[in-house]
C-alpha cells in the first residue's frame with residue numbers, strides 16, 4: 194500500500210457491503226479513498242443501488258456470495274489489498290437458529306481469515322460489536338467504559354457469543370504469515386448501537402408509533418443509558434483504519450477499538466425520540482408506564498409463543514428476555530483510543546448525524 198500514494202491502485206473488498214453499515218462503508222470509501230482502483234462488494238443479497246456506483250471512476254464489482262462458502266470467499270478475496278468484513282447475522286430476536294448465527298458469524302469469519310492467508314491479503318478489519326463485552330448476563334452496568342475497563346464478559350445468547358468468538362479468531366490471526374511471506378495485520382472495531390439512515394429497528398419503532406396513533410409508551414427508566422453511534426462515523430472509522438493499518442501495523446495490529454462519536458448518552462427510548470419526535474411521535478410517560486415485573490412476564494410470554502409457534506410461523510417481536518435485559522442495562526463508552534492510535538475524529542457532528550437521521554425517517558414509508 195505504501196507505494197501507491199495518490200495513484201489509483203488499491204483493491205478493497207467489503208463483505209456485507211449491502212447491509213445497513215456496509216452500504217455506508219462502501220459509499221464512504223468511494224468518497225474518501227482516492228487510491229481505490231477497485232471496490233468489491235460481497236453480499237448474500239445485492240442491492241439495486243449498486244448500479245448507480247458503477248458509473249464512477251472506481252471499478253465497482255458486485256459479488257453475490259455467501260461467507261459460509263470458503264471457495265466463494267477465497268475467490269472474492271484473491272488480489273484484494275484490504276478486506277473489511279462487516280457481513281454477519283445480526284439477530285437478537287430469534288429469527289435465525291443459533292447454529293446458523295454461528296455458521297455465518299464464526300465460520301464465515303474463519304473463512305475470511307483463511308482466504309486472506311491463502312491469497313496473500315495482508316489487512317483485515319473486522320466489524321465486531323460492543324456486545325463482545327456486554328451487557329453481560331448479570332446485567333451489570335458498563336458506565337463510560339473504555340477498551341481497558343474490567344468487566345465480566347459472560348454471554349449466553351447466540352449473537353454476542355458468535356461475535357466474541359469471531360473477534361477472537363480475527364485478533365489471534367494477527368501476525369499469521371500470508372501467501373508471499375508477510376504477516377497478516379488485523380484489528381476489530383466494536384460499534385455500540387448504530388443509528389442513522391437505513392436503520393431497520395428505528396424504522397420498526399417508527400411504524401409501531403404510527404400504529405399506536407403517534408405515541409410510544411415509555412417502558413425503560415430514563416436513567417438507563419445506552420451508547421449509540423452514528424453510522425457515518427462508524428463507516429469513517431472503518432475507512433481510516435483501512436488507510437492507517439499498514440503504516441501503524443505494530444501499534445494497531447491485534448487491537449480492538451470501540452466506535453464512538455459525540456452522540457449524547459441517553460436511554461434507548463429517549464435517544465430514538467431525538468429522531469422520532471421531530472417526525473411527529475410522542476413518548477408518553479416520564480417514568481415507565483408498565484411495571485418492570487410485567488415487562489419481564491411479557492418478554493417471557495413472547496419467548497414461549499415464539500417457541501410454540503415455531504413449527505407454524507416465525508414470531509419474532511422486539512421484546513424478549515434478551516432485548517429487555519439489554520434495553521434495561523446501562524452500557525456507555527468513553528474512550529479516545531481511536532484518536533490516539535489512528536487520528537480518528539468523528540466526521541459528522543451530533544447535530545449533523547441527528548439532522549441526517551431525521552431527514553431519513555421522514556422519507557420512510559408511512560411517514561406522518
Ligand SMILES: NC(=O)c1ccc[n+]([C@@H]2O[C@H](COP(=O)([O-])OP(=O)(O)OC[C@H]3O[C@@H](n4cnc5c(N)ncnc54)[C@H](O)[C@@H]3O)[C@@H](O)[C@H]2O)c1
Pocket residue numbers: 208209210211212213214215235236237238258259260261278279280281282283297301320321322323356383384385386387388
Ligand atoms: N447494527 C448495529 O447496531 C451493530 C452494532 C454493532 C455491530 N454491528 C455489526 O456490524 C455488522 C453489520 O451490521 P448491520 O447492522 O449492517 O447488519 P445488516 O444485516 O444490515 O448487514 C449485514 C449484511 O451481511 C450480509 N450477510 C448476512 N449473511 C451473509 C452471508 N452468509 N454471506 C454474505 N453476506 C451475508 C447481509 O445480506 C447484510 O447485507 C455486523 O457484523 C454486526 O454484527 C452492528
Ligand SMILES: C[C@@H](CO)CCC[C@@H](C)[C@H]1CC[C@H]2[C@@H]3[C@H](O)C=C4C[C@@H](O)CC[C@]4(C)[C@H]3CC[C@]12C
Pocket residue numbers: 283285321322323324385386387394412413461462511512515516517519520
Ligand atoms: C423494551 C423495549 C421497549 O421500548 C425496548 C427494546 C429495545 C431493544 C429492541 C434494543 C435495546 C438495545 C438494542 C441493541 C443495542 O443497541 C446494541 C446492539 C448491538 C449490535 O451488535 C446489534 C444490535 C443491538 C443488539 C441492538 C438491538 C436492539 C436492542 C436490543
